[in-house]
Amino acid sequence: MFKKSIRFPLIYFVASTVWQLIIKKDIEWINNIGVCFIMILFISLYSWAKKPYEWKKEK
Known part of the structure; x- marks a missing residue:
């Protein structure tokens, strides 16, 4: 789950850093x-x- 949630922000971070540079x-x-x-x-x-x-998974 964490690998899927970090992919897009990491791409955004690299792209915005290169763009600003x-x-x-x-x-x-x-x-x-x-x-x-x-x-x-x-x-x-x-x-x-x-x-x-x-709901009520245990019962």
């Missing part, structure tokens, strides 16, 4: 890491919430 010549590390962390959190929570809970 080419265009701005100044990389905003804190902004890139923060957005990447929030994306990982949301994707992980979404995939966790998508899994249905089986």
Whole structure:
């Protein structure tokens, strides 16, 4: 589950870092890491919430 949730944010992090290096010549590390962390959190929570809970599984 974690491998699936980290793929898109990692691609975003690399792409935004390269974009900022080419265009701005100044990389905003804190902004890139923060957005990447929030994306990982949301994707992980979404995939966790998508899994249905089986009521009365024990009984």
